[in-house]
Amino acid sequence: MWSTKICAVLIYLSSLFNSVLNLNEDRFYWLNEGKNDIYTALNLEKIEKPSKNVILFIGDGMGLTTTTASRIYSKSESGFLSFEKFPHIATIKTYNADKLVPDSSSTATALFSGVKTNLKTSGVDSSVKLDDCEASLKPEARIDGLMKWAQESGKSTGFVTTTRITHATPSALYAHTPNRNWECESTIPENSKRCKDIARQLIEDEPGKNINVVMGGGRQCLQSGVEDRPGDPVDRWACYSTDGRDLIRDWELDKKRRNKSYATLTNNEELERVDTSKEFVLGVFANGHMSMDYARDKSPTGMPSLTNMTKKAIEILNRNSKGYILVIEGGLIDFAHHRGNARKALDETVSLSDAVQLAVEKTNPQDTLIIVTSDHSHSLVFTGYSSRNTSVLDIAQKSKMDQIPYTSLLYGTGGPNNYQFLVINNTVSRRDPSLNNTTDFEYSQQAVVLTDEVTHGGSDVLVYAKGPMSHLFHNVHEQTYVAYVISYAAKIGPFKSEASSLNYSNLFLSISVLLVLKNNFQCSLR
Structure with missing residues (x-):
């Protein structure tokens, strides 16, 4: 054991020496790299005990192509994002109960509750179809998940997102709805008014009102009459409450009635100064989604980063x-992809990686299971034969067919800004991307098929894990498996009583082994 550790150190020092001297990547370089990886693998530690804490990171829309491109964008082709060196990696299948290519609320339900459901529904099983209010009200159709399981076990709970706190992914933590768009009352049809909107479920119902930490955007879903602010406009495409509500005030009143200490936060300064002994903290930092990290106001009155909130x-x-x-969601990766701006998506992925690194540094690997995954992929394509010294956002090469350049990153589907075809002299021609700055945040990568926006991808996504029971991620799994790993590791929900039953099983096994040994020993004395 010690010899392999010593070898690993020597190989690492050799690799470091080579990198410092900027030596060529000859066969000896790759031999050292291979040996280093082998000795690292040989020294992997399995932590086979319950996990006191679990942190689940969701990169919304962060498929493998996004992760690869973000790594190159941030580090280099030979570098790593913070979670890419986690010791255990597996693949999860993201299909819905009714669709091959999923949306975020249905995949979040699978991740958080261990049950696959239909497209655009949240916190209900597959018996509930889209917009079917009556079916969603049936107790047998409603499913519990991580927040409820943890609260019943006496653990604290929280979620952080860069989207609205009522948006698709976080809604699956606490809401039961047949339509993810019913974030506030104004989007619910008259014939479905029996159903409570997602914002009210967060503030008024269990487990939402018992979640200790809630941070993100979405003020316009919680309060009526919200107006544009500098750097924080009302999202005209999202739900906007008009019923006179003030759910932030209602949240505060609930905590007062229950004699709970609490704090409400609206900006960087308030987050930085918050008393961390408070039992409940609600941070609502934007009218709609929060600003992307590269564009956010970093002043005391501005919006915090995902790392700050984490x-x-x-x-x-x-x-x-x-x-x-x-649960921590980098939700704007998906937002950027939908609008066909690859650099924004890569930049937000790097921001998620930074938050993961912070979590690793602030927790004990012996008692905290950290999982990083995605709810679904996107139609981003990484192609061409660009040189290693080329930006991943740059031109890959010219097409041999029409002699027009194309970029390394493309989309399979895209909106009008991505669909860059022209008709010249009755001939269809693709726009030359070298006429634009393809590394700009606002640049729209070219797409093959015109749609209203870039659509999701249906490919599997990866899950990266470290800490107690992280070795349970080991091959290709259903997306629902993530919820059961967390349940088993933390001994909550379905596996809440598994600890005692496992102990009894081990006890019986030990007794059986002792009896066999005893009998064998007696036989040898005859």
């Missing part, structure tokens, strides 16, 4: 001696 969430939740379950 840091405070961990500090607040960590006060519970029984542990916590925390």
Whole structure:
């Protein structure tokens, strides 16, 4: 054991020496790399004990192509994002109960509750079809998940997102709805008014009102009469409450009635100064989605980063001696992809990687399971034969067919800005991307098929894990498997009583082994 560790250190130092001297990547370089990986694998530690805490990161729309391109964009082709060196990696299948290519609310339901459901539904099983309010009200159709399981076990709970806190992914943590777009009352049809909107379910119902830390955007879904602010416009495409509600005030009143300490936050300064001993913290930092990291206002009155929110969430939740379950979503990766701006998606992926690194640094690997995955992929394509010293956002090469250049990153589907075909002299021609700055945040990569926006991909996505029970991720799994790994590792929900039953099983096994040994020993004495 010690010899392999010594070898691993020597190989690492040799690789470091080569990189410092900028030596050529000859066969000896790759031999050292291979040996280093082997010795690292030989020294992997399995932590086979319950996990006190679990942090689940969701990169919304972060398919493998996005991760690869983000790595090159941020580091280099030979570098790694923070989670790419996690010791255990597996693949998960993202299809819905009714669709091959999923949306975020249905995949989030699978991840958080362990049950696949229909497209655009949240927190209900597959018996509930899109827009079927009556079916969603049936108790047998409603499913519980991580937040409820953790709260019933005495653990603290929280979620952080860069989207609206009522958006598709977070809604699956606490809501039961036949339509993910019913974020506030104004989007629910008259014939479905019996159904409570997602925002009210968060503030008024269990497990939503018992979630200790909630951070993200979505003020316009929680309060009526919200107006544009500098750098924070009302999202005209999203739900906008008009019923006179003030659910943020209602959230505060609920905590007062229950004699719970609490804080409400609206900007960077308030987040930085928050008393982390508060039992409940609600941070609503934007009218709609939060600003992307490259464009956000970093002043005291501006919006926090995903890393800032992650840091405070961990500090607040960590006060519970029984542990916590925390879900963190990099939701704007998906937002950027839908609009066909690849650089924005890559930049947001790097921001997620930064938040993961912060979580690794602030937690104990012996008692905290950290999982990083995605809900679904996108139609982003990484192609061409560009040189290694070329930006992943740059031109790959010219097409041998029409002699027009194309970029390394393309989309399979895209909106009008991505669909860059022209008709010249009755001939269809593709726009030359070298006429634009393809590395700009606003540049729209070219797409093959014109749609209203870039659509999701149906490919599998990866899951990266470290900490207690992370070795349970080991091959190709259903997306629902993530919820059961968390349940088993943290001993909540379906596996809440598994610890005692496993102990009894081990006890019986030990007794059986002892009896066999005893009998064998007696036989040898005859």
